[in-house]
Amino acid sequence: MNYFFTGIGVSLIALLFASGCTQEQKEPKAIFRSKADERVPASAQANKVYPVYPWNDSDSPLKAITKEFLRCKGSSLNPPYIIYENGKEKDRIWDCGGFERHGLPVRNGQEYIYPVLLELLNFVQSSLQKRVIVTSGHRCPSHEQYIDEKHKTASTKHLIGGAVSFFIEGYETQMDKVVQEIIRYYALNPLFSGKKEYVEFSRNPTSDTQTAAWANKEVLVKVYLPNEGRNLDNRHPFPYLDIQVRFDRELNKPVACLWQDAQTYLRK
Ligand SMILES: [Zn+2]
Incomplete structure (x- = not known):
């Protein structure tokens, strides 16, 4: 299963890289991240503010x-x-x-x-x-x-x-x-x-x-x-x-x- 996901990840990166080089003027295509039985556009995740780790609050x-x-x-x-x-x-x-x-x-x-x-x-x-x-x-x-x-x-x-x-x-x-x-x-x-x-x-x-x-x-x-x-x-x-x-x-x-x-x- 891990290999399967890794394979998809590599293909996706390769595809993005290729499209970035050759289709710069076109509208960016939506990127989907597989999540359980739903799909969430990557753009929806982009501006998410993650909480600091709880152990970051002192020296x-x-x-x-x-x-x-x-x-x-x-x-x-x-x-x-x-x-x-x-x-x-x-x-x-x-x-x-x-x-x-x-x-x-x-x-x-x-x-x-x-x-x-x-x-x-x-x-x-x-x-x-x-x-x-x-x-x-x-x-x-x-x-x-x-x-x-x-x-x-x-x-x-x-x-x-x-x-x-x-x-x-x-x-x-x-x-x-x-x-x-x-x-x-x-x-x-x-x-x-x-x-x-x-x-x-x-x-x-x-x-x-x-x-x-x-x-x-x-x-x-x-x-x-x-x-x-x-x-x-x-x-x-x-x-x-x-x-x-x-x-x-x-x-x-x-x-x-x-x-x-x-x-x-x-x-x-
Ligand atoms: Zn839980």
């Missing part, structure tokens, strides 16, 4: 982790995921339009990521003095389906801004130390003083990791080894952590996520 090597880092990592440039049945193509699943086309989940009229996720990422980054690399934050329904079609009818808290996958530069082989920092966040925070359900973590076996997960009342922390939990967002060779929010302190109730609760939050 410090460690940037505060904001919700910007957790935007859906889908892209309309990704090729379709093709499902075959009996050797024949049955269906094509396309990725979403990425952060340009939709925002984060919305709560009380504002884009929302569970605050504890950002607090934990910033605490870990600050205490280890190494950069947090967020590999998967919010996943809109289209992107979730694209990266893992088995989740079609299941639920993941990535859909509602209640989960994050990440690793720490330099700690790729020391995931236990990162987990210990997460536990330390609860031990040091006066908010949880004397609250055993937050300070004490239990170990829970999981169906998709060799390593038992760590859990307190608020979060579940899983470690994925290099041969586990790979999807399009996590196609790097490193082990990574996934934090899911289990309990919503603000609403004082457990966090549940059903597929039908997730929406594609279009940008205004």
Whole structure:
């Protein structure tokens, strides 16, 4: 598929180059960029202003982790995921339009990521003095389906801004130390003083990791080894952590996520 697209790209460039040399006085022809099942003239994209990268806002090597880092990592440039049945193509699943086309989940009229996720990422980054690399934050329904079609009818808290996958530069082989920092966040925070359900973590076996997960009342922390939990967002060779929010302190109730609760939050 990649070769196919590359071939078209090269042909298109060659064609443009040729037409530029020989037909300078003619009206420029519309250039179309293939996008899912629609076609968008290249001219419509030309003046688009892209947001700055979230890590461009200061000179410090460690940037505060904001919700910007957790935007859906889908892209309309990704090729379709093709499902075959009996050797024949049955269906094509396309990725979403990425952060340009939709925002984060919305709560009380504002884009929302569970605050504890950002607090934990910033605490870990600050205490280890190494950069947090967020590999998967919010996943809109289209992107979730694209990266893992088995989740079609299941639920993941990535859909509602209640989960994050990440690793720490330099700690790729020391995931236990990162987990210990997460536990330390609860031990040091006066908010949880004397609250055993937050300070004490239990170990829970999981169906998709060799390593038992760590859990307190608020979060579940899983470690994925290099041969586990790979999807399009996590196609790097490193082990990574996934934090899911289990309990919503603000609403004082457990966090549940059903597929039908997730929406594609279009940008205004
Ligand atoms: Zn998306």
